[in-house]
Amino acid sequence: MADLFVPSLDHLRQAYAVTSRATQITPLLESAALARETGAARVFIKPESLQWAGSFKIRGAYWRLKQxxxxxxxxxxxxxxxxxxxxxxxxxxxxxxxxVTIVMPIDAPAAKRDATAGYGARVVLTDHGERAREEVAAAKAREIAETEGLALLHPFDDPEIVAGQAGAGLEALDQLAAKDASADLLFCSVGGGGLIGGVSLAFHYLSPATEIIGVEPEGFNGMGSSLAHGSIETMPIGPKSICDGLMSRRPGDAPFAAVKTAGVRGITVDDQSVRSAMRIAFERMKLVLEPSGAASLAALLGGKVDVKGKTVLVMATGGNVSLADFITHMNDGLK
Structure with a gap:
């Protein structure tokens, strides 16, 4: 992994100048309905679910490969x-x-496995049993790197990944300015922390008055707990979440350094609130979000943060969900 550092604003802009050639500008959508429902002055959603490959991840991946x-x-x-x-x-x-070779847990969604292979990657599956699935998959990736002489990349714990993901934040800031708006509050989901690391730095440098909320599933709030105690903590192995992309037990060192710099605080959401957010995104905004991609919207709707009279930005991070799983979540959300 690259030496640990917190990327500067110039570094973020350099990364975005490169990655923007390979990504598309995702829209910034305003919802008057969500503003009325929550009491916010304005609510904006940035659907990174509409990015190439269905999430923000290509931003950091492309920049890291260019290094x-x-x-x-x-x-x-x-x-x-x-x-x-x-x-x-x-x-x-x-x-x-x-x-590209990707090591994936055997219980990762089939739609994501198939899509990864569809982009030409070799997919290696791991069976983790009762162990933490990310630890088993990471060990297998290290083994392959050593035996085959491949460069080992970390999905989030790399300052260059953080710098690449910041493009979503820089883009949102430009879009807000074009709408004569600035965000009082920003909700962003957290797995290992690559996205919130980059986005929080972009806002820290260019919109320091914005309060940034990191959103994690219950039982997987490694970032929130680490921020509360001032050092990285690892959560115990517990029940699964439907937010499969956010099930990291600890934040990465590089993202943690970034979010500490930016003054992020964390909250959690439960599975039922995420299902409800998926339904609202679909019905009100015509967005198809996977559970992980809807977690930040669930936090806005959950009422744990006072948004009354404020301008709110929600990062809707991904839409990689099969039709069958989406329907299941919609039906479960009605129970």
Missing amino acids: LSADEAKKGVVAYSSGNFAQGLAAAGQALGIP
């Missing part, structure tokens, strides 16, 4: 991921002609 040496790029890379980084890295590798 490889010519020899590393020729041999290829290996990483572990439950799905969205897998797809983002595979898509970026396909665009750059770099071979």
Whole structure:
């Protein structure tokens, strides 16, 4: 992994200048209905679910691949991921002609496995049993890197990944300015912390008055707990969450350094509130979000944060969900 540092604003802008050639600008949608429902002055949703490969992950993946040496790029890379980084890295590798191997837990959603392979990546599955699935997959990725001479990439614990993901924040800031708006509050979901690390830095540098809320599933609030206690903590292995992309037990060192700099605080959401948010996104905004992608919207709707009279930005981070799973979540949300 690259040496630990907190990327500067110039570094974030340099990364965005490169990644914007390979990504699309996702829209900034305003919802008067959500503003009325929550009491906010204005509510904006940035659906990174509409990004190439279905999530923000291609931003950081593409920038990280551009940092490889010519020899590393020729041999290829290996990483572990439950799905969205897998797809983002595979898509970026396909665009750059770099071979990609992805180690995925055997219980990762089939739609994400198939999509990753569809971008030309080699997919290796791991069976973790009672162990933490990310630890088993990470160990297998290290083994492959050593035996095959591939560059080992981390899905979130890398300052360059943080810098690449910041493009979503820089883009949102430009879009808010074009609408004569600035965000009082920003909700962003947290797995290992790559996205919130980058987005929080962008706002820290350019909109320091914005309060940033990191949103995690119950039982997987490693970032929130770490921020509350001032050092990185690892959560115990517990029940699963429907937010499969947010089931990291601890934040990465690089994202943690970024969010500490930006003054982020954390809250949690339960599965039922996430299902409800998925339904509202679909019915009110015509957005198809996976559970992990709807967690930040669930936090806005959950009432744990006072948003009355404030301008709110919600990062809707991913939409990689099969039709069957989406329907199941919709039906479960009615129970």
